[in-house]
Amino acid sequence: MYRLVLNLPQEFRQFVLFDLPSHEAMVDGIRIVWFQRDVPEPVCKPLAHLLSRQERERADSMVFAADRHSFIWVHACKRALLAEYVGMKPSQLEFMHNAQGKPFLVGSDLQFSLSHAGSYAVIALVRGRRLGVDIEPIRRLEDAMGLARRFFSEKEAERLRDLEGTPDFGLAFFECWTRKEAFIKALGGGLSIPLNGFEVSFHPSPNPDLRGISVATDGWILHDLKLVDGHAAALVAEVFS
Ligand SMILES: CC(C)(COP(=O)(O)OP(=O)(O)OC[C@H]1O[C@@H](n2cnc3c(N)ncnc32)[C@H](O)[C@@H]1OP(=O)(O)O)[C@@H](O)C(=O)NCCC(=O)NCCS
Structure with a gap:
């Protein structure tokens, strides 16, 4: 080595x-x-x-x-x-x-x-196997709801709004963010991929999952990564064939 x-x-x-x-x-x-x-x-x-x-x-x-x-x-x-x-x-x-x-x-x-x-x-x-990984420290953001409206699907943004003012808000935001980002990175298409073209399972759903709207998600699997306290992280990879 x-x-x-x-x-x-x-x-x-x-x-x-x-x-x-x-x-x-x-x-x-x-x-x-x-x-x-x-x-x-x-x-x-x-x-x-x-x-x-x-x-x-x-x-x-x-x-x-x-x-x-x-x-x-x-x-x-x-x-x-x-x-x-x-x-x-x-x-x-x-x-x-x-x-x-x-x-x-x-x-x-x-x-x-x-x-x-x-x-x-x-x-x-x-x-x-193509794959994408993303990590973010869970932190307070100035305008998290504004970012969610811009980058999340309508349903994801709605789910986040329901958590406003609760202790789970930050975790839910960054879980959603890293899950979406991991998929974008796995596809490799950057901002050419519409972020509202697919949805990720939302906190507190126990099973991480991807659902296509205009972007196909078949053949991809999402995993939560528990790596470091105070961080959200996700991995998306092609299903092993
Ligand atoms: C560039 C991009 C990969 C994001 O990177 P980021 O989250 O800011 O930073 P990360 O540290 O997680 O990833 C950066 C690494 O990804 C890799 N990378 C760069 N472009 C990439 C792409 N198109 N696809 C996959 N990986 C890419 C590189 O290794 C890069 O590291 P380097 O710059 O040190 O070489 C891209 O996904 C992007 O621009 N995303 C848009 C951000 C956004 O709007 N996100 C909304 C999420 S809901």
């Missing part, structure tokens, strides 16, 4: 991906890895050489140092994880992107999805 970071000072060992085995799970045959994304400069700096020129340029264009460090760290971790599967060095991997920006690993049937938000990043990996 390629070890991502070999020469870190002891105080940064806690950030080494492979020293966090408890932050891994298999869900429906899909490997899920999640980890903190805020790392100090001495951790991420030596990893920048694992990134492509374009990735380094993206990092360099970020205004805040913390964002640059996090971007380098997350993409180095992503490369290290994928590299294990294809038996290459992380720096040798090449990615291409579809028109909406979904990344694919060149020359492999390995599919992956990455999400980073709040203090965490999550990566889902599987061979031969």
Whole structure:
């Protein structure tokens, strides 16, 4: 196995991906890895050489140092994880992107999805099945109902309105958001996919589910991910055939 970071000072060992085995799970045959994304400069700096020129340029264009460090760290971790599967060095991997920006690993049937938000990043990996993952910290939003009216289906927005003023409101909002986002990411179509063209099961429904309106949802399965306290996360993947 390629070890991502070999020469870190002891105080940064806690950030080494492979020293966090408890932050891994298999869900429906899909490997899920999640980890903190805020790392100090001495951790991420030596990893920048694992990134492509374009990735380094993206990092360099970020205004805040913390964002640059996090971007380098997350993409180095992503490369290290994928590299294990294809038996290459992380720096040798090449990615291409579809028109909406979904990344694919060149020359492999390995599919992956990455999400980073709040203090965490999550990566889902599987061979031969399209998939999308999303994570969000549950937090207070200025105009959550306005966002719901804009991005959720009518029924989803109605269900959320029923929860206004209750302690479940934030969880319900971000559960719905991450479920929808995970499906959009699995399809790879970004904002070209109408967000009100499909519905997700809504809090407190015990069974995560997708229902097509104008967007077909047959052949896809939705899973809730319980990864980190205070976060909502979801995974959508093609049904194993
Ligand atoms: C870009 C998009 C993937 C969202 O990303 P996000 O939730 O802001 O951020 P995440 O961290 O979860 O995902 C970003 C990662 O997804 C991947 N990605 C980028 N474009 C993608 C696409 N079209 N499809 C799938 N994955 C994509 C990349 O790996 C990206 O990471 P990188 O930028 O560091 O390379 C896309 O789905 C989008 O624009 N969504 C619209 C937002 C919205 O209106 N959501 C409403 C939900 S109800």
